[in-house]
Amino acid sequence: MNKIIKFFTRRLVLVSLLILVQFLLIAATLMLPGKRYFAIYYLTTWVMGVIFMFRIINRKDNPVYKIGWLIIVLLLPPFGVAVYIIFRGNTLSKRKKEKLASIEQSIKRGLEETIGGERAVIEDPEAKKQSDYISNCAFTDPYSDGDIEYYPTGEDMLEPFLEALRSAEKYIFIEYFIIGRGKMWDSVHEILLEKVKQGVDVRVIYDDMGSINSVGFGFRKELEKEGIKCQVFSRYIPVLYARLNNRDHRKICSVDGKVAFTGGINIADEYINAITRFGYWKDNAVKVTGRCAWAFTVIFLSMWEYYESSPEGEEGFAKYMPDSFPGETPGVVQPYTDNPMDDVNVGEAVYMNLLYGAKKYIWITTPYLIIDYQLEQALINAAQSGVDVRIVTPGIPDKRMVYQSTKAHYEKLVRGGVKLYEYEPGFLHAKTFVCDDKFSTVGTINLDFRSLYLHFECGVWIYDSPVISDIKKDYEDILAVSRQITLEDCKANVFTRLKRSLIELIAPMI
Numbered sequence: 001m002n003k004i005i006k007f008f009t010r011r012l013v014l015v016s017l018l019i020l021v022q023f024l025l026i027a028a029t030l031m032l033p034g035k036r037y038f039a040i041y042y043l044t045t046w047v048m049g050v051i052f053m054f055r056i057i058n059r060k061d062n063p064v065y066k067i068g069w070l071i072i073v074l075l076l077p078p079f080g081v082a083v084y085i086i087f088r089g090n091t092l093s094k095r096k097k098e099k100l101a102s103i104e105q106s107i108k109r110g111l112e113e114t115i116g117g118e119r120a121v122i123e124d125p126e127a128k129k130q131s132d133y134i135s136n137c138a139f140t141d142p143y144s145d146g147d148i149e150y151y152p153t154g155e156d157m158l159e160p161f162l163e164a165l166r167s168a169e170k171y172i173f174i175e176y177f178i179i180g181r182g183k184m185w186d187s188v189h190e191i192l193l194e195k196v197k198q199g200v201d202v203r204v205i206y207d208d209m210g211s212i213n214s215v216g217f218g219f220r221k222e223l224e225k226e227g228i229k230c231q232v233f234s235r236y237i238p239v240l241y242a243r244l245n246n247r248d249h250r251k252i253c254s255v256d257g258k259v260a261f262t263g264g265i266n267i268a269d270e271y272i273n274a275i276t277r278f279g280y281w282k283d284n285a286v287k288v289t290g291r292c293a294w295a296f297t298v299i300f301l302s303m304w305e306y307y308e309s310s311p312e313g314e315e316g317f318a319k320y321m322p323d324s325f326p327g328e329t330p331g332v333v334q335p336y337t338d339n340p341m342d343d344v345n346v347g348e349a350v351y352m353n354l355l356y357g358a359k360k361y362i363w364i365t366t367p368y369l370i371i372d373y374q375l376e377q378a379l380i381n382a383a384q385s386g387v388d389v390r391i392v393t394p395g396i397p398d399k400r401m402v403y404q405s406t407k408a409h410y411e412k413l414v415r416g417g418v419k420l421y422e423y424e425p426g427f428l429h430a431k432t433f434v435c436d437d438k439f440s441t442v443g444t445i446n447l448d449f450r451s452l453y454l455h456f457e458c459g460v461w462i463y464d465s466p467v468i469s470d471i472k473k474d475y476e477d478i479l480a481v482s483r484q485i486t487l488e489d490c491k492a493n494v495f496t497r498l499k500r501s502l503i504e505l506i507a508p509m510i
Contacts, residue, residue: 014443028227049074049170051357056316092361095172099306100246100282101341103456108139109296110317114298115291120144120332127463129440130353131334134461138336145325146290148269148460148467150442154272157285158184160318164259165191171201171320173250173300177444180214180268182275198228208236212445214268231307233456246356247341249455251285251444252300257322260296261287262335262458263442264429266493271337271429272435280427284474286442286460288333290326295335297321299458331465336456338445347445348452349507350461352378354435359390361388362435363403364476365428369406378411381417388419392475392482394429395422401503402448408500411490421482428478432460434471439463442471 016396052073056066122128124495131142136359137198151157165172167189177187191204204217204223216222223230233248242261253261263285270277301317338347355362355378362382371379383389391413397403410420431447434440445451445458462468 002420004084014244015341023129027337030177034104040226041132041433046137047368057358058102061244069485076083084412086501088179088358093340101339102303103306104342107298107337110298110302111140111295113316114318114321115141115294118143118291118395120464122332122440124464125330125366126357128441130350130357130461131463132276133349133353134334134336134346137344138338140295140337142334142461142463143252143291144328144330144332145331146288146292146333147463148289148292148331148465149466150470150474151263151265151287151475152470154184154281154283155264157261157287158267158272160263160287161253162187162191162450164253164261165195166198167259168255169292170256171254173203173244173252173254173304174267175205175248175300175303176266177207177210177247177249177251178214178268179204179211179219179264180266180270182269184269184272192228193226202227202230203231203246203300203304204310205231205233205300207233209234209247209248210266219374227318229306245450245454247450247455248303249444249451250299250303250337250458252296252458254293254297254300257294257297257320259287262284262296262444262460263441264431264444277427278394278398281426282428282430282478284430284432284442288335288460290329292333292335292460294321294325296458297338299335303456327473331467332463334463335467336443336459336461338455340454345452346375347443347457347459348375350441350459351375351433351445351447353378354433354439354441355382357439358382358387358389358435360436361390363432364389364391364447365430365432365474365475366391367394367398367427367448368402368427368446368448368451369409370402371409372449375447376412379413379418383417389417390419390421392423392428393491394422394427394480395483397428398427404496404500405503407490408504411487414485414490416486421479423478425481430443432475434468434475437468437472440465440468440471 053070056069056073059066093199119135120143122131122142135141140239149160150158172192174188183323192204196202206219211219220230220232234246251262251264251266261316264283265271265285271283272282273281297320298317301320336350338345352375365461379389380393393406394403414420428441431451432440432442441459442460443457443463445459446456463473
């Protein structure tokens with residue numbers, strides 16, 4: 001009985017139940033007219049459906065999104081129209097939209113004011129084309145100073161991460177989708193408290209939906225009482241509104257603008273396998289220094305500025321910049337972000353540019369494989385052009401419904417020449433591309449609709465760096481414990497195929 005009470009008093013459950021009640025009230029109000037008014041009701045809902053059909057068609061959305069919403073709106077009027085208005089309509093104020101969209105402009109301004117024009121020279125035409133895209137659309141430049149280190153697991157990353165925190169003299173900026181109480185957070189928290197006592201500026205941003213099961217509602221106040229500045233991205237509240245769709249999925253830690261971390265690893269115990277969830281949790285991260293680390297500081301500050309009512313003053317972000325940067329090192333690294341409010345899908349384009357440029361091989365890891373026709377066809381086209389295209393997904397899923405959507409793509413990809421594998425030890429959470437021993441990207445962007453189109457994301461594009469061999473070696477180690485998917489494995493009964501088809505229809509919205 002105590003377990004039942006505890007379950008129903010969790011904030012996620014309470015808020016979700018209140019939202020469900022709103023859905024039911026909307027359904028009851030809109031779908032149960034009296035017989036007397038049925039003709040008027042039917043005509044009104046039909047007109048509404050047609051109006052919103054044209055509205056959806058004319059939106060600048062991914063075609064797969066449009067199809068999903070068209071089916072909902074036309075099959076379930078007027079309830080489908082109400083759901084569309086709530087989640088895809090213009091429910092955000094113009095000011096709020098402009099403020100969210102301006103985050104990347106803030107990055108552009110911050111970098112131009114501090115290290116504008118100081119970028120690596122790239123002579124290879126293909127590499128330059130990929131880099132220029134990021135510079136033009138994400139406003140960050142390629143850098144060839146400082147180091148980049150690759151950590152193939154959370155366990156490998158933990159001690160360097162803690163050591164970097166211990167080295168802080170001026171500030172520690174942390175922005176993560178998930179923060180969870182436990183061994184990892186306790187280790188981080190202990191250092192943060194010590195640094196606050198030393199006068200270090202410590203700031204934390206976390207996503208409320210991502211962390212809702214792992215920290216309490218009062219977590220922000222708890223940190224602020226300890227002297228840690230904190231912001232919560234888009235609180236999960238019992239009100240139906242569009243921003244439920246947009247989350248801060250980024251993972252960034254910046255220390256003094258000299259060292260920064262990013263990748264798939266959140267601050268929670270499953271990421272370092274201190275607890276077991278879905279078998280062995282395989283993830284990765286990178287640590288960067290030099291101007292790339294400073295760029296991640298600007299990226300964090302641009303998000304922080306979104307919350308603040310006043311900007312950083314006359315000095316702007318420059319007051320946080322290190323006094324000097326390291327000398328030139330082999331290879332090029334280029335950070336990038338993706339903002340769902342700017343109508344530019346940077347994360348998807350970075351992946352597509354790597355696919356289009358691949359000559360010998362392109363190897364991919366992703367926890368989810370929920371892609372549209374364009375990306376699916378790009379993978380098949382690369383494979384049919386003689387490129388060795390490999391994708392590894394989890395052997396043990398964390399979300400059964402999403403896993404079925406992932407498996408729905410298997411047969412077409414395998415028939416098209418793409419080599420698919422499942423990581424047998426457990427859940428693979430890494431989001432990595434490695435290509436032709438020349439290119440790689442490590443970051444937070446899954447191959448799914450939410451990461452590609454709805455979330456704030458980030459990553460590092462890498463060119464001609466020695467670290468690429470480390471990333472490739474890790475991929476080979478992953479393959480050694482993964483099972484290749486055959487056409488025989490893709491066979492499914494009629495019921496399973498129907499279930500996957502239905503899931504595919506709503507895949508962009510889950």
